[in-house]
Amino acid sequence: MIFNNKIHLVLFVFLLFTSCEHKEKKELRDSIQIIPQPKSIHIDSGAFTIDKQTVIYTNERNSFAADLLKSLIEEKSTFKCKIKIKEDFSPVEKGNIWLFNEGKDEQDESYELLIKESSLLLYANSNKGIMHGIQTLRQLFVDAFYSDVERQSWYLPCLQIIDEPRFKHRGMLLDCCRHFFDKEVVKKYIDLLAFYKMNVLHWHLTEDQGWRIEIDKYPKLTEVAAWRTEKNGERYGGFYTKKEIKEIVEYARQRNITIIPEIELPGHSQAAIAAYPHLSCTGKQVEVANDWGVFKEIYCAGNDSVFTFLEDILTEVMELFPSEYIHIGGDEAPKYRWENCDKCQERIRKEGLKDTHELQSYFIERIEKFLNKNGRKLIGWDEILEGGLTQNATVQSWRGMQGGIDAANAGHDAIMSPTSHCYFDYDLKSTDLEEVYGFDPIPGGLSQEKKHHIIGGECNMWTEHVPTEGRLDTMVFPRLLAMSEVLWSYPEERNFDSFYHRVQAHYPILDQMNVKYGLELMPAVIEVEIRDEQAWIIPKTGHSSIYLRFKWENYPAFKPFDANLKLVRSGAFFVQAYKDAKPYGNPIRQIFEYHKAIGKKVNYASAFSDYYKAGGDFALVDGKTASTDFRDGNWQGFSGSDLACIIDLGELTKISSINANFYQYSNAWIFLPKQVTYEYSLDGKNYFVLGRIASDIKPEDRGKIIENYTLDFDSKEAKYVRVTAENIKRVPDWHEAAGSEAWLFVDEIVVE
Numbered sequence: 001m002i003f004n005n006k007i008h009l010v011l012f013v014f015l016l017f018t019s020c021e022h023k024e025k026k027e028l029r030d031s032i033q034i035i036p037q038p039k040s041i042h043i044d045s046g047a048f049t050i051d052k053q054t055v056i057y058t059n060e061r062n063s064f065a066a067d068l069l070k071s072l073i074e075e076k077s078t079f080k081c082k083i084k085i086k087e088d089f090s091p092v093e094k095g096n097i098w099l100f101n102e103g104k105d106e107q108d109e110s111y112e113l114l115i116k117e118s119s120l121l122l123y124a125n126s127n128k129g130i131m132h133g134i135q136t137l138r139q140l141f142v143d144a145f146y147s148d149v150e151r152q153s154w155y156l157p158c159l160q161i162i163d164e165p166r167f168k169h170r171g172m173l174l175d176c177c178r179h180f181f182d183k184e185v186v187k188k189y190i191d192l193l194a195f196y197k198m199n200v201l202h203w204h205l206t207e208d209q210g211w212r213i214e215i216d217k218y219p220k221l222t223e224v225a226a227w228r229t230e231k232n233g234e235r236y237g238g239f240y241t242k243k244e245i246k247e248i249v250e251y252a253r254q255r256n257i258t259i260i261p262e263i264e265l266p267g268h269s270q271a272a273i274a275a276y277p278h279l280s281c282t283g284k285q286v287e288v289a290n291d292w293g294v295f296k297e298i299y300c301a302g303n304d305s306v307f308t309f310l311e312d313i314l315t316e317v318m319e320l321f322p323s324e325y326i327h328i329g330g331d332e333a334p335k336y337r338w339e340n341c342d343k344c345q346e347r348i349r350k351e352g353l354k355d356t357h358e359l360q361s362y363f364i365e366r367i368e369k370f371l372n373k374n375g376r377k378l379i380g381w382d383e384i385l386e387g388g389l390t391q392n393a394t395v396q397s398w399r400g401m402q403g404g405i406d407a408a409n410a411g412h413d414a415i416m417s418p419t420s421h422c423y424f425d426y427d428l429k430s431t432d433l434e435e436v437y438g439f440d441p442i443p444g445g446l447s448q449e450k451k452h453h454i455i456g457g458e459c460n461m462w463t464e465h466v467p468t469e470g471r472l473d474t475m476v477f478p479r480l481l482a483m484s485e486v487l488w489s490y491p492e493e494r495n496f497d498s499f500y501h502r503v504q505a506h507y508p509i510l511d512q513m514n515v516k517y518g519l520e521l522m523p524a525v526i527e528v529e530i531r532d533e534q535a536w537i538i539p540k541t542g543h544s545s546i547y548l549r550f551k552w553e554n555y556p557a558f559k560p561f562d563a564n565l566k567l568v569r570s571g572a573f574f575v576q577a578y579k580d581a582k583p584y585g586n587p588i589r590q591i592f593e594y595h596k597a598i599g600k601k602v603n604y605a606s607a608f609s610d611y612y613k614a615g616g617d618f619a620l621v622d623g624k625t626a627s628t629d630f631r632d633g634n635w636q637g638f639s640g641s642d643l644a645c646i647i648d649l650g651e652l653t654k655i656s657s658i659n660a661n662f663y664q665y666s667n668a669w670i671f672l673p674k675q676v677t678y679e680y681s682l683d684g685k686n687y688f689v690l691g692r693i694a695s696d697i698k699p700e701d702r703g704k705i706i707e708n709y710t711l712d713f714d715s716k717e718a719k720y721v722r723v724t725a726e727n728i729k730r731v732p733d734w735h736e737a738a739g740s741e742a743w744l745f746v747d748e749i750v751v752e
């Protein structure tokens with residue numbers, strides 16, 4: 001804090017002139033539920049009254065803040081509130097609100113709020129600080145949010161808050177490309193970010209599936225690239241005109257939100273290539289993508305006209321966005337086209353580059369020089385570290401924390417948004433409210449003297465599966481509240497129980513702000529444990545305030561769990577969570593298969609992936625089957641290798657059928673096996689083939705497909721069962737990610 005002596009003296013005099021004689025108003029104290037938690041808060045007795053006599057005094061630097069405060073007060077009041085400009089600072093005059101921006105340091109976000117019975121004083125060194133103070137006041141105006149009654153007077157609890165953020169970069173990425181959100185939704189999010197003292201909107205404006213920003217020089221970007229034909233034939237898209245963007249940028253500026261535009265390159269550029277095919281390596285006409293994933297059509301790195309195009313685009317982008325940073329993406333650029341392009345290969349030779357990774361570095365560096373020359377800085381996703389980092393780039397670390405560590409160690413700034421905590425497109429099973437709250441942007445392994453390179457963090461809202469504003473709200477809230485507090489405060493100042501309590505108080509506020517917030521956590525998780533070759537169903541609640549009931553399909557009513565359940569039957573199992581005696585979320589459904597291999601030992605010839613291990617060694621014999629969601633935690637994955645495993649049944653067992661589920665979702669590089677072979681053995685040495693099965697489904701078939709490979713046979717006595725499923729190994733040539741390792745996903749191996 002940088003309050004000077006003069007101000008402290010004034011505050012001291014101010015304190016002498018005032019006293020809080022009213023008896024304490026408990027309800028006012030209870031109303032103090034601020035998110036993010038201020039650095040220091042001292043609550044006094046008594047209250048300050050706002051009524052028709054109240055005047056907002058402000059020095060001229062705060063006219064927007066004063067207007068905002070006035071409109072907040074007047075929104076639900078019977079009276080009007082006056083604003084008076086006053087440059088000298090003498091808050092001894094009673095009964096009024098004083099906003100004083102000393103204007104010493106525009107980057108200083110700290111503020112001090114002092115509410116006494118006689119006066120309300122908000123002091124800061126910048127507009128940013130004043131606006132944060134106004135947001136704190138908004139959160140103290142709980143009456144406005146809880147009630148529709150128009151008031152003749154308002155009460156605010158007497159208190160003193162001294163506050164400032166830990167990180168200077170506190171952002172949210174909004175993807176307006178996979179799905180388009182109109183101007184009003186973007187403004188609503190700017191308001192919400194400001195309300196929670198975030199200060200960056202990272203605006204994702206170009207993608208394979210749509211180009212969203214009007215560029216005068218290249219009209220086809222909005223005529224062609226902004227629109228895609230969906231699989232059902234419908235036309236989908238939209239874009240922001242320059243006029244709208246200027247309006248949004250100004251709206252954000254007034255609320256201290258910096259908008260950082262993201263123009264993706266060299267990958268995620270299929271929409272632009274659809275409009276201007278000469279930008280790609282092949283020059284062939286392609287369509288704006290109507291599917292999700294990573295696409296091989298990227299800008300050609302050997303073609304100078306690509307750089308002319310991008311510099312023209314960035315010139316118009318910089319005219320619209322005054323931000324210090326421009327985000328250029330740089331992620332997920334498959335090198336397939338570059339490997340097979342004469343121009344790209346010529347560039348590699350001429351520039352003395354080693355490979356296509358260095359060609360990507362060349363590409364980024366050339367763009368960075370252009371941005372730097374125009375007084376801007378470049379941010380890119382952590383892939384820009386591959387092939388050597390450019391001069392001054394700031395790295396946004398998303399594939400874990402390592403990108404941030406590498407960037408900081410190399411002396412670069414980093415913004416942390418690892419998938420582990422910051423991906424709000426992930427469901428609550430991966431990332432619930434408490435998980436987000438547990439995030440610390442400073443990586444554990446980073447040395448003390450490098451920590452200052454971590455300038456903050458962002459939550460990322462990708463919208464492949466978020467077609468509407470309501471869905472957007474459900475994914476972002478309440479998790480954004482946790483991100484806000486994580487980026488504002490220090491770990492030692494945080495307490496989840498306190499935060500959780502405050503979150504409850506914010507729901508009525510969010511209701512008033514028309515936010516369709518979602519759940520805080522998975523209400524229930526159904527786990528299975530193997531003990532003594534038995535499977536036990538273990539229900540787990542996401543929070544101690546939640547309790548669970550269960551039923552099997554076709555049973556009329558849910559009943560309480562009194563102990564862990566032993567699995568003794570097949571079928572659909574439902575768990576319903578309850579909170580405050582009311583159902584919390586929808587019932588969770590889990591299909592169980594009860595069979596002869598449950599809990600038996602499985603020996604693997606090749607290891608399953610650490611990323612998709614499901615339940616580990618017992619995943620294929622735990623009775624719990626996987627769903628069409630490949631991230632549901634039940635699929636076991638093998639990257640580039642076969643499944644080859646032996647189930648030890650322990651004793652001679654009569655069997656007459658084996659089946660297993662496999663999965664295909666080519667967008668995620670997961671393919672069905674070429675062939676599945678089932679064998680049995682009596683001694684574990686000599687195996688006899690029971691049958692081989694292939695599927696009619698081809699690798700080209702799109703969608704999320706579960707295929708069951710069933711073999712029925714004349715009954716046999718067996719002690720061992722061997723299952724071999726042949727991975728196609730490489731992603732086929734027609735695919736966007738051609739040549740990458742293919743995944744094989746398997747779940748329960750059912751032996752009957």
Ligand SMILES: [Zn+2]
Nearest residue numbers: 281300341344
């Ligand atoms: Zn090329």
